[in-house]
Amino acid sequence: MIKKITYLAQACSWLAVLTTVGMILLFLGFLGVRGFDTINPTLFFGNTPPWGAIIGRLPVWHGIWPACVGTVALVLLSSLLAIPLGLASGIYLAHYASGAWKRWFSLAVEVLAGIPSIVMGLFGFALILSLRKTVAPQANTCLLLSAGCLALLVLPYLILMTQTALEALPDELRQAGLSLGFTPWQNMVHVLLPVAGRGILSGVILAVGRAAEDTAVILLTGVVANSGLPSGILDKYEALPFHIFFLAAEARSDAELAQGFGAALILLILTAALFLGAYYLKSTFTKTWDQKNLSI
Amino acid sequence: MGPKKPVDLEPTVLVKSLHVGFAGREVLHNLNAKFNRGWLAVVLGRSGSGKTTFLRALNRLNECFPRSATRGSLKLKLQGEWRDIYRNAMPLPELRRRVGMVFQTPHLLPGSIADNLALPVKLVLGVPRRNIASRVEWALEEAHLWDEVKDRLNAPAHTLSGGQQQRLCLARLLALEPEILLLDEPTASLDFRAALKVEELLLSLKERYTIIAVSHSLSQARRLADEALIFRDGSVVQRLSREDLQAPDTLQALLEEIF
Ligand SMILES: Nc1ncnc2c1ncn2[C@@H]1O[C@H](COP(=O)(O)OP(=O)(O)O)[C@@H](O)[C@H]1O
Ligand SMILES: [Mg+2]
Numbered sequence: 001m002i003k004k005i006t007y008l009a010q011a012c013s014w015l016a017v018l019t020t021v022g023m024i025l026l027f028l029g030f031l032g033v034r035g036f037d038t039i040n041p042t043l044f045f046g047n048t049p050p051w052g053a054i055i056g057r058l059p060v061w062h063g064i065w066p067a068c069v070g071t072v073a074l075v076l077l078s079s080l081l082a083i084p085l086g087l088a089s090g091i092y093l094a095h096y097a098s099g100a101w102k103r104w105f106s107l108a109v110e111v112l113a114g115i116p117s118i119v120m121g122l123f124g125f126a127l128i129l130s131l132r133k134t135v136a137p138q139a140n141t142c143l144l145l146s147a148g149c150l151a152l153l154v155l156p157y158l159i160l161m162t163q164t165a166l167e168a169l170p171d172e173l174r175q176a177g178l179s180l181g182f183t184p185w186q187n188m189v190h191v192l193l194p195v196a197g198r199g200i201l202s203g204v205i206l207a208v209g210r211a212a213e214d215t216a217v218i219l220l221t222g223v224v225a226n227s228g229l230p231s232g233i234l235d236k237y238e239a240l241p242f243h244i245f246f247l248a249a250e251a252r253s254d255a256e257l258a259q260g261f262g263a264a265l266i267l268l269i270l271t272a273a274l275f276l277g278a279y280y281l282k283s284t285f286t287k288t289w290d291q292k293n294l295s296i
Numbered sequence: 297m298g299p300k301k302p303v304d305l306e307p308t309v310l311v312k313s314l315h316v317g318f319a320g321r322e323v324l325h326n327l328n329a330k331f332n333r334g335w336l337a338v339v340l341g342r343s344g345s346g347k348t349t350f351l352r353a354l355n356r357l358n359e360c361f362p363r364s365a366t367r368g369s370l371k372l373k374l375q376g377e378w379r380d381i382y383r384n385a386m387p388l389p390e391l392r393r394r395v396g397m398v399f400q401t402p403h404l405l406p407g408s409i410a411d412n413l414a415l416p417v418k419l420v421l422g423v424p425r426r427n428i429a430s431r432v433e434w435a436l437e438e439a440h441l442w443d444e445v446k447d448r449l450n451a452p453a454h455t456l457s458g459g460q461q462q463r464l465c466l467a468r469l470l471a472l473e474p475e476i477l478l479l480d481e482p483t484a485s486l487d488f489r490a491a492l493k494v495e496e497l498l499l500s501l502k503e504r505y506t507i508i509a510v511s512h513s514l515s516q517a518r519r520l521a522d523e524a525l526i527f528r529d530g531s532v533v534q535r536l537s538r539e540d541l542q543a544p545d546t547l548q549a550l551l552e553e554i555f
Contacts, residue, residue: 098362176403179357180472181393181420190415195406 031265038262044068056229064263066229068270070237071212073230074147075274078211082151082158083204089155090162090200091188113156121220124149128221141222144233149217154207161203165196201282205275212271215241240267305332307373308476308506309354314368316346316353318361323349324530327368333475336502338517339510340554341527347510348400350527351478354508355395356381356388374475393420396469397478401485402461405468409456410449412464417471431471439467440497459490463497470501477501479509483516495520514550517541526553 045053046062053060060066089109097105124145131139169192177187193200223242230237240263247260309331316324324346331337339347349358354372358364371380374394379385386394405412413432417423423431432449436442441463445456456464462482469477479498483491498507498520511517517524518541526534534553540546 172399172401172403173405175357175360175399176405178360179355179392179397179399179403180416180468181389181391182416183389186419190419191405 028268031261031268034258035261035263035265038258039265043259043262043266059228061226064240064243064259064266066227067238067240067243067263068266069229070143070223071240071267071270073143073233073237074150074218074239075208075211077143077147077233078150078154079204079208081147082154082207082211085151086155086158086203086207087162087200089159090166090203091193093159093163094166095184095188095192109156109159112152113160115153116216117153117214118216118220120149120153121217123152124217124221140234141220141236142234143222143230143237146218146221146223146237147233149221150211150214153214153217154210157206157210158203161206162196162200165199165203166192168199169195197282201278204278208274208278209271212267212274213241215245218242240270305335307331308333309373309508310369310371310378312369312371314350314353314370315366316349316358317365318358319363322530324353327531329525329532331476331506331508333506334503335522336498336507336509336520338521338524339508339527340514340517340524340550342554345527346530347527348480349530351397351480351508351510354381354476354478355392355397357392357397359388372476389420393472394474395476395478396472396474398462398465398469398480398482400481402458402465404453404461404464407453408450409445409453409464412453413468413471416468420472435467435471438470438501439463440493440500441467457490459486459493462486462490462494466494466497474505476506477508479507481510481512484512491516514547514554526550528553 041050042063044050044063044065045060048058048060048063052058053063053065089105093102093105093109125141128139128141128145173191173195174187177191178184182191218239219242222236223239224236225238225243225246227236227238244260244263244267247256247263251257251260307330309329311327311329314324314327315322327346327350339350341347352358353366353370356366358366366382368382369380370382371378372395373379374386374391381391385391405415407415410432413435414428417428417431418425433442433446436445441460444460445451445464448455453461453464462485466482482498483494486494495516498509501507502522509520511520521536521541522538524536524541525532526536536546536550
């Protein structure tokens with residue numbers, strides 16, 4: 001009897017794994033088949049000569065190049081805003097906060113985590129409206145506003161992952177450094193954070209992925225269908241997820257729909273590249289950390 | 297090695313009516329003790345009698361735990377000067393560097409064998425980079441570990457055996473030029489031969505430091521101790537000299553007391 005149950009459980013878990021992997025492969029295959037053929041310079045640059053488009057001298061009309069640049073800029077800018085803040089908050093929650101402060105702060109983070117992205121977009125929109133009515137009449141939705149709202153959206157992931165990674169460390173690791181005479185800060189920077197790095201990295205990856213794919217926030221805070229390369233962080237911009245959404249909803253021909261699949265594939269590749277970048281940063285960080293202390 | 301005459305001894309640790317508690321529950325009650333340089337004191341007692349808490353009181357490590365409270369006077373002679381360490385006689389990191397501690401299980405830092413020594417030397421002592429290598433070698437020699445690890449300094453520290461890890465922890469302390477060594481059952485997680493190596497090391501170090509070692513084994517105490525303190529329920533209930541420890545009848549009484 002017990003043997004049968006074991007077999008059944010094993011079969012179920014295999015099935016679960018196969019289903020998950022199968023779905024992913026099916027999805028990638030579908031996207032690949034529909035999108036792969038469209039990947040060529042025309043997808044990116046339309047009829048514009050590529051070199052002129054890349055350096056921004058010539059405008060691109062029927063290509064996704066500006067959207068790629070917009071998405072990368074958006075992700076980098078929101079990471080720049082969210083990662084330091086998220087790490088610092090996570091460290092604070094794990095090691096310095098206590099009692100009522102910790103409870104209130106954790107509650108605030110949970111509330112933030114529960115806010116749907118469309119509401120975050122509305123918040124950004126309302127913020128600009130009120131700015132226009134008061135101190136800054138010229139203020140308008142733009143790349144910076146989108147990045148700020150996205151940063152708020154992904155902040156809870158970063159905070160929670162950092163906090164969890166730090167709190168999961170064994171007590172003895174903390175005591176080892178302190179007993180040697182490290183200050184709490186030295187202990188954090190040289191012992192606890194490097195060891196918690198893997199957990200924190202998964203928070204960063206989650207956040208980057210979330211920022212790259214979000215459509216609802218940017219919809220209300222500055223993305224447009226056709227603007228060319230953004231000329232600054234106070235400018236309108238294009239972004240891949242919105243481009244895909246736009247093409248899917250309003251494609252006027254099969255070619256445009258195919259371009260949508262191509263764009264989706266590019267978005268996927270772009271996100272994967274960002275993940276790899278984050279991973280590479282972490283491993284070089286760990287290596288330099290080793291080498292810095294390696295004396296021999 | 298014959299017993300030392302008390303006149304030769306230089307007292308370095310004076311504990312007077314020490315009380316330590318966690319979250320309102322008192323663990324050490326009115327504890328009094330005295331320790332000397334060049335003298336190896338062994339602390340014995342049942343598990344839960346407060347031995348670890350006592351050691352952590354000496355480097356103020358109890359303060360890493362929530363809601364710990366310490367009362368009483370705890371004077372250490374550091375750099376030839378008496379200091380009441382709970383009256384902010386010196387900054388905490390400096391105190392903890394001078395009063396080094398080895399734990400029951402090896403508490404390694406992340407990274408390689410060399411990292412484990414180099415990081416504290418650099419951060420805590422601020423030794424310039426070009427001098428770090430020689431200090432690492434010196435400390436490993438002191439801990440009788442150099443010959444075993446000199447070819448694999450860049451290997452991860454956790455690839456060492458348990459005994460080697462414990463000696464690495466000792467080397468790490470010695471590199472920081474401590475004056476007092478606190479050892480919390482340093483051989484509890486080791487097999488007999490590895491434990492003997494650590495014991496040998498302790499005996500070779502004892503002339504130059506004040507050593508307070510908690511032990512889980514009576515036979516180990518008899519091999520090492522110049523003096524033994526018996527803990528029960530958070531106080532010292534008995535003090536035994538080296539000769540007392542060797543006498544068969546005290547032994548019987550002790551066995552009943554501790555185990
Ligand atoms: N950090 C702590 N928080 C709360 N109670 C503690 C803490 N450390 C030790 N205690 C309590 O103090 C008592 C003595 O513990 P300990 O000093 O570890 O004893 P020993 O080392 O002799 O086994 C135990 O009852 C233990 O539960
Ligand atoms: Mg103990």
